[in-house]
Amino acid sequence: MDFTSESAVTNADKTYIQLRNDIVEGRITAGTKLSEVELSTNYSVSRAVIREAINRLMACHLVERKANVGARVVTLSPEGLEQLYQVRESLEGMAARLAAKHMTDQEIADLQQLLNAHFDKQVQAGESYYQEAGDVDFHYRIIQGSKNQHLISVLVNGLYHLVRMYRVQLGMAGPRVTTAFDEHLHIVKAIANRDEELAEILMRRHILYSKNNVQTKLLNHSNLKGQ
Amino acid sequence: MDFTSESAVTNADKTYIQLRNDIVEGRITAGTKLSEVELSTNYSVSRAVIREAINRLMACHLVERKANVGARVVTLSPEGLEQLYQVRESLEGMAARLAAKHMTDQEIADLQQLLNAHFDKQVQAGESYYQEAGDVDFHYRIIQGSKNQHLISVLVNGLYHLVRMYRVQLGMAGPRVTTAFDEHLHIVKAIANRDEELAEILMRRHILYSKNNVQTKLLNHSNLKGQ
DNA sequence: TTTTAAAACTTTGTCGACAATATAGAGAGC
DNA sequence: GCTCTCTATATTGTCGACAAAGTTTTAAAA
Numbered sequence: 198m199d200f201t202s203e204s205a206v207t208n209a210d211k212t213y214i215q216l217r218n219d220i221v222e223g224r225i226t227a228g229t230k231l232s233e234v235e236l237s238t239n240y241s242v243s244r245a246v247i248r249e250a251i252n253r254l255m256a257c258h259l260v261e262r263k264a265n266v267g268a269r270v271v272t273l274s275p276e277g278l279e280q281l282y283q284v285r286e287s288l289e290g291m292a293a294r295l296a297a298k299h300m301t302d303q304e305i306a307d308l309q310q311l312l313n314a315h316f317d318k319q320v321q322a323g324e325s326y327y328q329e330a331g332d333v334d335f336h337y338r339i340i341q342g343s344k345n346q347h348l349i350s351v352l353v354n355g356l357y358h359l360v361r362m363y364r365v366q367l368g369m370a371g372p373r374v375t376t377a378f379d380e381h382l383h384i385v386k387a388i389a390n391r392d393e394e395l396a397e398i399l400m401r402r403h404i405l406y407s408k409n410n411v412q413t414k415l416l417n418h419s420n421l422k423g424q
Numbered sequence: 425m426d427f428t429s430e431s432a433v434t435n436a437d438k439t440y441i442q443l444r445n446d447i448v449e450g451r452i453t454a455g456t457k458l459s460e461v462e463l464s465t466n467y468s469v470s471r472a473v474i475r476e477a478i479n480r481l482m483a484c485h486l487v488e489r490k491a492n493v494g495a496r497v498v499t500l501s502p503e504g505l506e507q508l509y510q511v512r513e514s515l516e517g518m519a520a521r522l523a524a525k526h527m528t529d530q531e532i533a534d535l536q537q538l539l540n541a542h543f544d545k546q547v548q549a550g551e552s553y554y555q556e557a558g559d560v561d562f563h564y565r566i567i568q569g570s571k572n573q574h575l576i577s578v579l580v581n582g583l584y585h586l587v588r589m590y591r592v593q594l595g596m597a598g599p600r601v602t603t604a605f606d607e608h609l610h611i612v613k614a615i616a617n618r619d620e621e622l623a624e625i626l627m628r629r630h631i632l633y634s635k636n637n638v639q640t641k642l643l644n645h646s647n648l649k650g651q
Numbered sequence: 652t653t654t655t656a657a658a659a660c661t662t663t664g665t666c667g668a669c670a671a672t673a674t675a676g677a678g679a680g681c
Numbered sequence: 682g683c684t685c686t687c688t689a690t691a692t693t694g695t696c697g698a699c700a701a702a703g704t705t706t707t708a709a710a711a
C-alpha cells in the first residue's frame with residue numbers, strides 16, 4: 198500500500214511520513230490547525246523537524262500556511278475534487294501515452310500478470326477486492342512506466358496523497374469495481390499494442406468515469422453529514 | 425517578468441526567491457553543490473532559512489538533495505528537457521481546455537488585446553520582441569484562466585521556473601517568433617469560440633513545436649560546448 | 652607501491668532559546 | 682451597550698550551538 202517504498206533516513210523524513218499518513222487517513226481531520234509546539238510534543242521531535250515536515254506537506258497540497266499565522270490541513274470540497282481529477286486526467290493520460298512508448302515488453306507482461314492476479318482475488322473475495330490496492334497498483338505502474346521523472350514526481354510525491362485522502366475520507370468502497378477492471382484491461386491492451394493515442398484516450402476516459410463516481414459519493418457524504 | 429507577483433513577507437520567502445533567481449539565471453551554475461554555511465554567509469541569514477529555501481527549491485525541481493550529503497543544483501539535459509515539455513504539453517493542454525470553459529468574456533477580450541499590443545511592439549522592435557515576455561505572459565494568462573488551483577500551482581510555482589532556467593541558460597533568442605505568435609492567435613480564437621477540444625489540441629501542438637525548437641537549440645549548445 | 656584503517660575534519664541534521672508578529676482580552680472613551 | 686485601543690499572551694520566524702553522519706587525510710602494514 199505504501200507504494201512509493203520511500204526511504205526515510207532522517208528524522209524529518211519519518212515525521213513527514215507519519216504526519217502525512219495521519220492527515221490522509223483522517224486521524225488529523227481536514228481543516229485542523231497545525232500547532233508546531235503541539236505537534237513537536239506529540240511526535241517527540243523538535244520544532245525544526247516539524248517545520249520541515251509541514252513544508253513538505255505544503256508541497257503536496259495537503260496543508261496550507263499563512264505567514265506568521267500558521268498551517269492548516271486542507272479542507273475537502275467538490276470543487277477541489279473536480280480540479281484534482283482534471284489534473285489527474287491530464288497527467289495520467291500523458292503517462293499512459295508515454296508508457297505505451299517506453300515500457301519494456303517485460304514490464305507490460307508483468308502488468309498483465311498483475312491484472313490476472315487481481316482478477317483471481319476479485320473472484321475469491323466476491324468483487325469487493327478490486328477497489329483500492331488493485332487500482333492504486335495499476336495506476337502506479339503506468340505512471341512509473343512513463344519513465345518521466347517530472348510526471349512521476351508530481352503524481353506520486355504530490356497529488357496522489359491528496360487523491361488517497363479523498364478516497365479514505367469518503368470511505369471508498371462500492372460499485373464501479375468490475376467496470377474499472379475492464380477499463381484497466383483495455384488500457385493495458387492498448388499499451389501492449391504500442392498504441393499511444395488510444396492508451397491516452399482510454400486512460401483519460403477511465404479517470405473521467407472515476408471522477409464522476411467519486412463525486413456522487415462526495416455529494417452523498419456531505420448530504421449525510423448535513424442532516 | 426516576475427509574473428507571479430508573489431508576496432515575500434518572511435525572510436525565508438525573500439531568500440528563496442533570491443536563490444531561485446540566482447539559479448534560474450545562471451549566477452549559480454547548474455550542478456553546483458549548495459553549501460549551507462556558505463550560502464548563509466552570502467545571503468546574510470541563518471542556516472535555518474537557507475535550509476527552508478533549499479527545501480522549496482527541491483519542491484520545484486531546481487535542486488536535488490541526498491540525506492546527510494547535501495543539495496546540488498540540477499543539471500540540464502536533453503532528456504530532462506524532453507520530459508519537462510511532455511508535462512507542459514499535458515498540463516497546458518488541459519489548461520487551455522479549461523480556459524475555454526471558464527474564462528470570462530472580459531478576460532478573453534483582455535487576452536486578445538494583449539496579443540494585439542504585443543503584435544504592435546513586435547512590428548516596432550523588428551520581430552525580436554516576441555520571444556520571452558510575450559510568450560510567458562500569454563501562457564501565464566491561460567494557466568490562470570483555467571481557474572484550477574492545482575494546475576496553476578504545479579505549473580507556476582513548480583515547473584515554470586525550470587522552463588525559464590532552460591530558456592535563460594540556452595540563450596533564447598531566435599526564430600519561431602512569428603509562427604509562435606500565429607499559434608497564439610489561433611489558440612485564443614478557439615478559446616473565444618468556447619471550443620475546448622480545439623483549444624487543447626492547438627495548445628498541445630504549440631508546445632510540441634516549441635519543444636522541438638528548444639531541443640535543436642540545446643543540441644547546438646552542447647555541440648558548441650563540446651568543441 | 653598499493654591497500655586498508657583510523658583519526659581529523661567538514662557538512663548536514665537536530666535542538667532549545669530568543670525575536671518578531673499576530674491574536675485575544677481588558678479597559679477606556681463614546 | 683458598543684467600539685476602539687492598548688496590553689498581555691501565544692504562536693511563528695530566526696538564530697547560534699551541539700550531535701551525527703559523511704569525507705578526506707594520514708599513516709601503517711602488506
